[in-house]
Amino acid sequence: MDVNQYAILARLHVSTKGTLGERKDDGASELLVETYQAKDRKSVAAKIQLINQNAKSVRRVKATAQSMRQLLYHYGMPWGSREGQLIPLNIRPKFETEFNRLKKQHDEAKEDYFNDYPLLVAAREKDNELGTLFRYSNYPGIDQIRNMFRCDLIYTPIPASGHFLADVTDEMKENLDRSVSNRITVACNSLVDRVEKRLVEYVDTLEGYTGGRNGRFTDTLVSNLRDVGNLIKELNFTNDPNIDKLSFEVGRIARFSADSLREADYCRDAVVTEGKTLLSRLEAYKRMGLSEADLMEEAIADAFADFAMNKPPAGLMSALMRRLNSFFEALRSEEHTSELQSHLNLVCRLLLEK
Numbered sequence: 001m002d003v004n005q006y007a008i009l010a011r012l013h014v015s016t017k018g019t020l021g022e023r024k025d026d027g028a029s030e031l032l033v034e035t036y037q038a039k040d041r042k043s044v045a046a047k048i049q050l051i052n053q054n055a056k057s058v059r060r061v062k063a064t065a066q067s068m069r070q071l072l073y074h075y076g077m078p079w080g081s082r083e084g085q086l087i088p089l090n091i092r093p094k095f096e097t098e099f100n101r102l103k104k105q106h107d108e109a110k111e112d113y114f115n116d117y118p119l120l121v122a123a124r125e126k127d128n129e130l131g132t133l134f135r136y137s138n139y140p141g142i143d144q145i146r147n148m149f150r151c152d153l154i155y156t157p158i159p160a161s162g163h164f165l166a167d168v169t170d171e172m173k174e175n176l177d178r179s180v181s182n183r184i185t186v187a188c189n190s191l192v193d194r195v196e197k198r199l200v201e202y203v204d205t206l207e208g209y210t211g212g213r214n215g216r217f218t219d220t221l222v223s224n225l226r227d228v229g230n231l232i233k234e235l236n237f238t239n240d241p242n243i244d245k246l247s248f249e250v251g252r253i254a255r256f257s258a259d260s261l262r263e264a265d266y267c268r269d270a271v272v273t274e275g276k277t278l279l280s281r282l283e284a285y286k287r288m289g290l291s292e293a294d295l296m297e298e299a300i301a302d303a304f305a306d307f308a309m310n311k312p313p314a315g316l317m318s319a320l321m322r323r324l325n326s327f328f329e330a331l332r333s334e335e336h337t338s339e340l341q342s343h344l345n346l347v348c349r350l351l352l353e354k
Helices: 026-036 056-075 089-127 142-147 170-207 220-234 241-253 258-263 265-288 292-310 316-337 343-353
Strands: 007-016 022-024 047-049 085-088 149-156
Touching (some): 007 056, 007 089, 056 085, 085 089, 089 220, 170 220, 170 241, 170 265, 220 241, 241 265
Antiparallel strands (some): 007 149
16 A cells, blocks of 8 residues: 555654753752762752743743644654654645644744743843852843744655665565554554543543533533544545444434533433443454454454353353353364364354254
8 A cells, every 4th residue: 555645744843942941050960969979960960940931921832832743643643753643635734724823823922932031031030039040141142042943844755655665675565564554553543542532531421420510511522522533534544444434433422412412311321322332342443453344253252251241141041142152162262273174164063063
């Protein structure tokens, strides 16, 4: 699969070092080493805040920087710790529009900070919180401060196909293809994790709802679940039908408005039941590659696990379930030890024995 036809890697480098947060003070560190006779200088390094980090302009710079990072993680999927996030091409325009809006806010926040910088330095001297550690020589000029900020969004192709693989051996190509396949699996699993997080919150809140002012939940409980259902459909760059199906099921669970859920017990009961059913399938989604056959096998295993734990009622049903359970266990065992036999022969022989 040529992933570059469907997605691109995006890396974001945002630095706010110009806000002059924690900085090591060599003089204070030496004093601590001498006072406490510490051998490890790093363990007693004295750090100071040259600028008050609670100042409004400082907080706004950092908040807008964090918003850009969160946007990338919202629209992207993991693709290794350093390579960046995988952005499906179909939602890249939406991502860039939102990113440009946040970057503009970040640039405006930085300009406010640059204007406040002299006042913040003067305020730091006046508040006397640094005592004799305050020295004007520690504060760079405004031009240096500007250069201490960075915001770069970098796109790179995914090293999975085309000219990148033209000059490598077949073995290397196979390893690269396997690596790409594994990373696609991880990326898809990250979509399932997003659903799981919102769905657990949704089900737990509705199940524990008691009504009244203290038991109320916000409208965002429903909208957050609905949004994540829509988002995973957009992020499904592999066009996996099971991801699309998962998106549909999430949308169905989030079909009722918050007001309807507050007022009608049957609405809450219905979506809680449906939500729990979907949650029970999510682990199978992640473990087994999202195939319906695997999900069915997992469901059968779960059913027998519940049966064994809760003990069946006496009578014909109990005997039937025990026979079925024994049959499936024998089939699994025979499948591993009788590799030369067809599945049809195995099933026929086991049915005769049972």
